[in-house]
Amino acid sequence: MHTLPQMTPQALRLSASRTFTTEIQALQALQGRIDASFDNTVQAILACSGRVVVTGIGKSGHIARKIAATLASTGTPAFFMHAAEAIHGDLGMLTGQDILLAISYSGSAQELITIISVAKRMGTRIIAITGHPDSELAHNADIALDAAVSQEACPLNLAPTASTTAALVLGDAIAVACLEARGFNQEDFARSHPGGALGRRLLTSVSDIMRSGAALPCVSPNTLIPDALTEMSSKGMGMTIVVDPAHHPVGIFTDGDLRRMIAQHGDIRTLPVSAGMSLHPRAIDARAPAIEAATIMDANKLNQMLVLDTDGLLLGALHMHDLLAAKVI
Structure with a gap:
């Protein structure tokens, strides 16, 4: 029978502290790289006559789903498109009036490369969030956002941890900037959350x-x-x-x-x-x-x-x- 290694409470807390420190440092570095590409991203989304279609696969797919939900609930029409399902029919969701927000840390996920080649032929504008600005995804995007991290919180430097946090926070930053630019207020928020406590309070007459x-x-x-x-x-x-x-x-x-x-x-x-x-x-x-x-x-x-x-x-x-x-x- 395999015996699991034992860790003291102090060791567990030190582990948590290292994770926090690694991810905080990754976000601080990301904050220092906010530049014109971020401005261009927000302006493109504000000018979009279609929807923001957020896509990704694996852990990036989970992040993409959350970013799409945040955009949709704060005044930017958006939805999530799973990259694997997209290449088997769901790509029909995408139109030339949309923006494709593609998330891949490596920038080389084959499903995303296939999607963006089709999207480019449709005239869909492409925004990439990637940890590799020199990747195929970044080179084929109209705008590429650099979400690189120096290391993951995972001690093996393998499991996406700091990198997914960076992508998530960058997505939140985009959503909030769009929210503020649109003048999105409590009443607007309530209309997209009619089942929540705020929605009931503000929408019930x-x-x-x-x-x-x-x-x-x-x-x-x-x-x-x-x-x-x-x-x-x-x-x-x-x-x-x-x-x-x-x-x-x-x-x-x-x-x-x-x-x-x-x-x-x-x-x-x-x-x-x-x-x-x-x-x-x-x-x-x-x-x-x-x-x-x-x-x-x-x-x-x-x-x-x-x-x-x-x-x-x-x-x-x-x-x-x-x-x-x-x-x-």
Whole structure:
């Protein structure tokens, strides 16, 4: 039975530290080589009328997939094309209006060489990220980015480690520069991430989650307290909206208003809801972001908020639980 060598915790931490140091030094060296080729890359991508098709194979393929995803999520239309699949049919994804971003540390991966020869005939612009600026890939690219590293973090200097980190960070730098040049903002980011927390917060409007129609608790100002309580209990919002005949809200009657009336009057069964309702309830436009409603409700310690149209007519109401259920907060 093969016995594995034992390493002390100190030796394991020294190993981790060497990896960090090697990869940090590789990135520092890469940072010092950012030049006009980087500027030209960003300008080419910004001017591209098609998509950025990112390709690679092996470990470079994994990096290419991540770079494509980062570009796509930050405002640059992009997708990943596996180099091996490309030469067996997927190359049909590529058009002359696209940019081909090819990643290969050696710059000699045969699959990529085959792809770029076809891409050049199509008129597709080619950008290479490689560790060998004198490679066939670099020579055939319109723009070549030098991502060379002096050594890998792997003690055998074989497993792609520092080199893949360098390619990944260079791809991130391209994506971020394009993002900034486009003026890409939080709202743009949310539109490409509708399922994420930020997307829900920025894209969900009040009208998407408000209660309306028969779900709204509504009474007239002359409604007696017992009847108002029945309406409150049936709708489960901890309040009822008091509306005039034109359906304009004139007040709101909450659990807190009920307690205050009991403390002041004792027996309130014969009193109308108008005797204890709160005037000028907080309201918001149905088109407003739901996160805006949450901010107002939190700042004013409100559990409910009305939703009105531009003419002041009642459209709906929000409860704090609605915001929680929609994962806006």
